[in-house]
Amino acid sequence: MDDTTPYPASLEIDYPDRQLNRVTTFFRVFTAIPIAVVLGSLSNSEWSSTVGSHSATYRFGAAGLLFVPVLLMLLFRRKYPGWWFDWNLELSRFSARVGAYIALLDDTYPSTDEEQSVHLQIDRPDGERLSRWLPLVKWLLAIPHLIVLAFLSIAAIFVVVFAWFAILFTGRYPRGAFGFVVGVMRWGLRVTCYAILLTTDQYPPFSLDR
Numbered sequence: 290m291d292d293t294t295p296y297p298a299s300l301e302i303d304y305p306d307r308q309l310n311r312v313t314t315f316f317r318v319f320t321a322i323p324i325a326v327v328l329g330s331l332s333n334s335e336w337s338s339t340v341g342s343h344s345a346t347y348r349f350g351a352a353g354l355l356f357v358p359v360l361l362m363l364l365f366r367r368k369y370p371g372w373w374f375d376w377n378l379e380l381s382r383f384s385a386r387v388g389a390y391i392a393l394l395d396d397t398y399p400s401t402d403e404e405q406s407v408h409l410q411i412d413r414p415d416g417e418r419l420s421r422w423l424p425l426v427k428w429l430l431a432i433p434h435l436i437v438l439a440f441l442s443i444a445a446i447f448v449v450v451f452a453w454f455a456i457l458f459t460g461r462y463p464r465g466a467f468g469f470v471v472g473v474m475r476w477g478l479r480v481t482c483y484a485i486l487l488t489t490d491q492y493p494p495f496s497l498d499r
Contacts, residue, residue: 297412369416431484472497
């Protein structure tokens with residue numbers, strides 16, 4: 290990919306250049322539970338019950354991010370249904386808002402539909418221009434990214450803990466820490482678009498930058 294060409298997936302989060310709410314920051318682990326439950330209910334879930342020699346498994350919730358149906362449509366029809374993309378896009382946006390709230394990047398409670406301070410955009414794909422066979426191996430090609438993201442995610446957790454203390458004492462999220470956490474989220478979004486959402490064949494850059 291040309292360095293001058295923007296990647297077809299972007300994430301920007303407005304920096305809160307103001308005093309953040311210390312009370313909701315202190316209790317963020319607890320205040321985030323309701324919206325996290327809502328987000329979790331949009332993913333595949335199951336509940337198992339065993340009575341004697343009989344067992345039953347109940348599946349509930351929506352399909353979460355659509356992967357297998359999109360993969361099959363690209364493979365056999367070279368088509369990416371528009372409403373499937375819209376679902377993935379809006380769920381990705383909702384997930385990003387919840388993630389930003391949990392990571393203390395914003396103290397406004399996440400909305401299920403309003404953009405708020407989290408601006409996530411994914412270019413609408415054209416199934417006829419996407420590779421038919423590449424989606425079968427994208428997960429394999431993305432492994433280097435997943436390894437790097439695993440370490441970056443661990444680092445981001447420590448940065449968020451540092452930011453938690455900083456907000457409690459100063460009311461501000463350190464800009465450097467803010468940029469790093471947003472960069473990790475942005476990197477993760479690009480890999481997700483490439484390997485899971487299958488919206489682009491452009492290999493993600495190894496970068497935290499825009």
